[in-house]
Amino acid sequence: MIKIYLTLVLQMSASKPKESISRILKNVLNKSEQEFVAGRRNTVLQTLNKLKIQCSQKEVPNIALLGSGGGQRAMVGLLGSLVQLDKAGLLDCILYLSGVSGSTWCMASLYKEPNWSTKLETVKDKIIERIRGPEVSLTDAMAKLKKYYYGKDLFSLTDVWAVMVVMSYVKEIDERTLTEQRKQHNKDPFPIYAVIDKQSKQSNDGDPWFEISPHEAGYSLTGAFVDTCDFGSQFDNGLKKKHQDEMDMLYLQAMCSSALADGEATWKWIKAISVPEIKSVLDKMDQGKDHTGGNASKTTQEPVGEDECYQELLNPVDADPSALEQSSKTKLTDFFRGQRQFGQTADKHKKTARCITQRIWGRNYNFLHNMTDESVPAALLQKETRDLIDAGLLINSPYLSMLRKERNIDLFIALDFSDGDPFTTVREAAKTCKKLNIPFPEVNVPSDEGKKPKDFYVFKGQNVPTVIHMPLFNVVNCGDKPGDWRKKYGILKGPYSAEMITEVMGVAGKNISNNIEKLLEEIRAVAEAK
Numbered sequence: 001m002i003k004i005y006l007t008l009v010l011q012m013s014a015s016k017p018k019e020s021i022s023r024i025l026k027n028v029l030n031k032s033e034q035e036f037v038a039g040r041r042n043t044v045l046q047t048l049n050k051l052k053i054q055c056s057q058k059e060v061p062n063i064a065l066l067g068s069g070g071g072q073r074a075m076v077g078l079l080g081s082l083v084q085l086d087k088a089g090l091l092d093c094i095l096y097l098s099g100v101s102g103s104t105w106c107m108a109s110l111y112k113e114p115n116w117s118t119k120l121e122t123v124k125d126k127i128i129e130r131i132r133g134p135e136v137s138l139t140d141a142m143a144k145l146k147k148y149y150y151g152k153d154l155f156s157l158t159d160v161w162a163v164m165v166v167m168s169y170v171k172e173i174d175e176r177t178l179t180e181q182r183k184q185h186n187k188d189p190f191p192i193y194a195v196i197d198k199q200s201k202q203s204n205d206g207d208p209w210f211e212i213s214p215h216e217a218g219y220s221l222t223g224a225f226v227d228t229c230d231f232g233s234q235f236d237n238g239l240k241k242k243h244q245d246e247m248d249m250l251y252l253q254a255m256c257s258s259a260l261a262d263g264e265a266t267w268k269w270i271k272a273i274s275v276p277e278i279k280s281v282l283d284k285m286d287q288g289k290d291h292t293g294g295n296a297s298k299t300t301q302e303p304v305g306e307d308e309c310y311q312e313l314l315n316p317v318d319a320d321p322s323a324l325e326q327s328s329k330t331k332l333t334d335f336f337r338g339q340r341q342f343g344q345t346a347d348k349h350k351k352t353a354r355c356i357t358q359r360i361w362g363r364n365y366n367f368l369h370n371m372t373d374e375s376v377p378a379a380l381l382q383k384e385t386r387d388l389i390d391a392g393l394l395i396n397s398p399y400l401s402m403l404r405k406e407r408n409i410d411l412f413i414a415l416d417f418s419d420g421d422p423f424t425t426v427r428e429a430a431k432t433c434k435k436l437n438i439p440f441p442e443v444n445v446p447s448d449e450g451k452k453p454k455d456f457y458v459f460k461g462q463n464v465p466t467v468i469h470m471p472l473f474n475v476v477n478c479g480d481k482p483g484d485w486r487k488k489y490g491i492l493k494g495p496y497s498a499e500m501i502t503e504v505m506g507v508a509g510k511n512i513s514n515n516i517e518k519l520l521e522e523i524r525a526v527a528e529a530k
Contacts, residue, residue: 027223027406032182032215036190037062040095043187047092053524061410061526064402065094065189068425069101069259069392070417070472071491072169075131076501077417077472078106079124080508086120088516093523096407097189098211098398100391102417102491104193104256105170108249111191112176114184128505130171132498144173148251152232152244154385156363157261162254169495174249178214179229185214193256194220194398198362198387199379201394206379210388211401212252218367220401221436224376226367234384235367244365259491261361261389362388392418399429403438403465410526412467413519415508419491422453422471430459439464451483456515458522466526468519470511477510 029037045060055061065085067078078099085091099107109127110116116123136144141163148159167173178193185191193212197219200206207222218225226235234242247255366386368376380386391398396418402409416422423445433440441459455476457469473482473489489496489504496504512519 029406030213030216030225033190033213036186037095039186040190043092044095047089048523048527051089051093051520051523053520053527055527055530059527059530061523061530062095062408063093063411063413063523063526064096064098064407064409066397066399066402066412066414067097067099067103067106068397068414068416068418069103069257069390069491070396070419071102071257071259072105072131072493072496073472073489073491073504074099074102074417075105075109075169076496076504077508078103078415079110079127080505081415081512082106082110083120083124083505084509084512086117088512088519090516090519090523091117091120094189094413096192096402096409098192098194098402099256100194100396100398101257101259103415105166105253107191107193108174108253109170111181111185111188112174112249115187116185117188128501131169131495132501133171135171135495136167136173140173141167144250153234153242154363154365156360156387158251158254158258158362161258161260161361162250166250166254166257170250170253171495172250174253176249177229177246178212178249178252179246181214192398192401193252194391194401195256195362195388196391196394197380198261198389199383200377201389203379206377208394209391209400211398219376219380220404222376222380223404224368224380231367232364233367234365235369237370237372242365255362255388256390258361258390259392261359261387262393360387364388395428395432396425397429399425399440400432400438403433403440409465410530411522412465414467414469415472415511416469417472419486421450422473423450423469426459426467426469441465441467443467452480453482455511456518458518466522468522470515472504472508472511474511476514477507 041057041060041062044063045055045057048055048060065082067074070077082091085094097107106127109130110123113119113123113126144167145159145163148162149155181191191213195210195212196208197206197210200208207219209220210218211220212228212231215228216225217228217231229246230240230243232247233240233244363385364387366380366383368380369382369384371381373381397414397416399412399414402412414426416425418425423443427443427445430440430443432438441461441464443459445453445457453471453474455470455474458466459469460466471482473485475482478485485507489500
């Protein structure tokens, strides 16, 4: 079925060479990724030989470094970990670098620099100088939001999140695109950004795991992809119907880190940062809403209270919030006043109110819309749009995208910057893999180590990849109270001070430097096993 379909698509594209097409092909990597991996494996081989790990080209292990979510803690922690891997001579052992949520902020900053891994100390200094510096001006932020409004068909809370939240942490408006990086990183690990499909998550129907690389974007387990430059464009039956500009890196970071995009959390956040007058309106709307962002009553086409919400949002007043809510409230106020400043129409104001009342995040055109292929879950083919959100809302690490059979990963080095139980992510990955019959080791952790984890765990077995799991805060680098560190550097804290950045960088770096020999031992073991 797949081969027949692909033949048909290729014939169609031959007659219409300017049309973009969707790609459905299980168990085959994109040609550009294959070529990149082949070249990178040569680098890995040379590095292993320097480390006195002898193996042939065929025996080179495929190693993936995973960064979990965790806001700025993840961004800074991943950077600190990479710096220490580089100092130890292990960075060039890494074939893939993949992240979710806050870790993608670090990735986006790194991949701004061509071949960043060859000059990481300099790149690190530039990143730290930027995130310690001043925020983007309100004028520039509003101008960027205006571009998002008018530059594409589908506007959502992810656009607002990019300007209100992500920009306040990364301290820049990054308008580059992933496809611009295609020829700039032949000496770096291959980058993969992971998100999930919100509808698939909520319905348990289809494939929720969605990946984005410089070459293509699509559903990891289904094997359905589109060229990254066309991701977001409107498709019908596999052919591009209407072009949309490729998303920029600021939007990509916002989509990857949209931690409130599960509906109920969005509602609580909007209510938390809203002044009393808005809260009263939202409370009224809550009475007419279910908990998934839909209407309890379907008697009207417009969401309950949308016009009222719109009117109130245009007239925010002062209040007495705290911490992150203070920052968000101020930006929300500036946001709507900024809309008036730019002379936007009532329809544009209502567009924003609609996003809030319906909890619309990460909405993009569905490149699989109206296609016919039995290998693709029917749920992914039906709707013209899909909502893509923070993968941390399902599993807070990109295991499932990286576990595609054709990537043949031998060793995962999973850096966990999560809040709460430091083993939830790896346990959920194991549970999901068991359900889907994907090879993954059993995860057994002593019950007393949930609140006081060590700094290095190894999970392995027969015919499964080896998983190294490294919680950021642990009894080795934080003493007897890692929970106090998690609280101090909570993921909802505002942007870190210079001192906080240095401290998190140091803690993350110690996790690597304290375990160099153990890392080498596991790398050697998977190489010998091949």
